[in-house]
Amino acid sequence: MDAIVAENLLKKYDDLVAVNNVSFRIHESECFGFLGPNGAGKTTTMKMIQCVSPKTSGTLEVLGLDVSSKAREIKRNLGVAPQEVNLDPDLSVFENLVAYARFFDISKKEAAERAEQSIEFFQLQSKKDTLIDQLSGGMKRRLLLARSMINRPKILILDEPTVGLDPQARHLIWEQLSKLKTQGITIILTTHYMEEASELCDRIVIMDNGMILDEGRPSELIEKHLGGNIIETRDSDAVQKCLKKFSNDTKFEVAGDNVLISTSRPQEIMSTLMTDCGIVSTSVRPATLEDVFLKLTGRMLKE
Numbered sequence: 001m002d003a004i005v006a007e008n009l010l011k012k013y014d015d016l017v018a019v020n021n022v023s024f025r026i027h028e029s030e031c032f033g034f035l036g037p038n039g040a041g042k043t044t045t046m047k048m049i050q051c052v053s054p055k056t057s058g059t060l061e062v063l064g065l066d067v068s069s070k071a072r073e074i075k076r077n078l079g080v081a082p083q084e085v086n087l088d089p090d091l092s093v094f095e096n097l098v099a100y101a102r103f104f105d106i107s108k109k110e111a112a113e114r115a116e117q118s119i120e121f122f123q124l125q126s127k128k129d130t131l132i133d134q135l136s137g138g139m140k141r142r143l144l145l146a147r148s149m150i151n152r153p154k155i156l157i158l159d160e161p162t163v164g165l166d167p168q169a170r171h172l173i174w175e176q177l178s179k180l181k182t183q184g185i186t187i188i189l190t191t192h193y194m195e196e197a198s199e200l201c202d203r204i205v206i207m208d209n210g211m212i213l214d215e216g217r218p219s220e221l222i223e224k225h226l227g228g229n230i231i232e233t234r235d236s237d238a239v240q241k242c243l244k245k246f247s248n249d250t251k252f253e254v255a256g257d258n259v260l261i262s263t264s265r266p267q268e269i270m271s272t273l274m275t276d277c278g279i280v281s282t283s284v285r286p287a288t289l290e291d292v293f294l295k296l297t298g299r300m301l302k303e
């Protein structure tokens with residue numbers, strides 16, 4: 001059975017279509033990512049799955065249960081780390097976890113045990129009795145994740161779990177999430193960081209303006225849309241004119257001041273750019289999901 005099935009799911013806020021007829025299936029035990037820029041409709045989709053925001057139309061089933069009629073049962077099986085840090089500032093790390101456990105009818109003793117385990121798993125031992133204000137951004141995010149595990153959920157929903165963190169703090173979280181993946185839990189993750197989606201997700205959808213533009217394994221999407229490599233060079237009329245000489249298997253997009261050329265023949269294109277077009281500075285790198293997004297939308301994920 002699939003963990004989540006959405007068909008023609010639509011969400012409107014008055015006249016604004018936030019999620020526009022999307023369909024997707026999330027398998028049990030996979031890590032499934034929604035990659036897209038701010039405003040794409042990721043959080044709105046998560047809120048419908050969590051049964052806290054009603055869908056406008058379409059079907060949405062979580063663990064085989066309809067979100068419109070089985071909210072209580074669904075919520076028991078979900079763990080949620082929201083995009084906004086909504087920890088209780090008057091409580092310590094440990095107390096935040098125990099207080100949250102009350103929503104799930106977990107006994108005091110059991111809650112304390114689970115809180116200890118979660119604190120250890122997310123490496124917050126030294127902060128157990130610290131108030132929230134004194135935690136770093138990365139620690140707050142780790143506590144949100146620890147809290148989402150307290151009811152031993154079948155499905156974890158992580159809405160931008162590393163937003164705003166520096167690379168080191170982000171990597172620490174990725175390591176722990178990779179461990180969770182091996183435990184068979186279904187993880188649904190939203191992000192606008194393409195590295196995060198590539199690193200953690202088995203499959204992703206690329207979302208923009210409420211719509212799903214494509215879906216697949218990160219590596220498959222890169223292969224399908226771009227093939228091998230990206231050559232980057234400064235944009236100019238001369239470069240664009242020169243590039244038009246190449247055949248169809250060499251495509252380019254302009255991103256800011258640069259031209260990104262996707263090609264399976266990087267050496268050949270590089271040497272032509274240099275010898276025939278007089279371009280001196282070029283670099284070549286593997287294609288990424290950011291390049292896929294640029295190709296699909298003409299824009300970057302992060303503006």
Ligand SMILES: Nc1ncnc2c1ncn2[C@@H]1O[C@H](COP(=O)(O)OP(=O)(O)O)[C@@H](O)[C@H]1O
Pocket residue numbers: 013016017018036037038039040041042043044045
């Ligand atoms: N409660 C709301 N009321 C009205 N519009 C909303 C509300 N929540 C989100 N939106 C709008 O819906 C669109 C999708 O937002 P959201 O789901 O938060 O996107 P994302 O999480 O991908 O950044 C945006 O245009 C946003 O402004």
Ligand SMILES: [Mg+2]
Pocket residue numbers: 042043044083159160
């Ligand atoms: Mg969001």
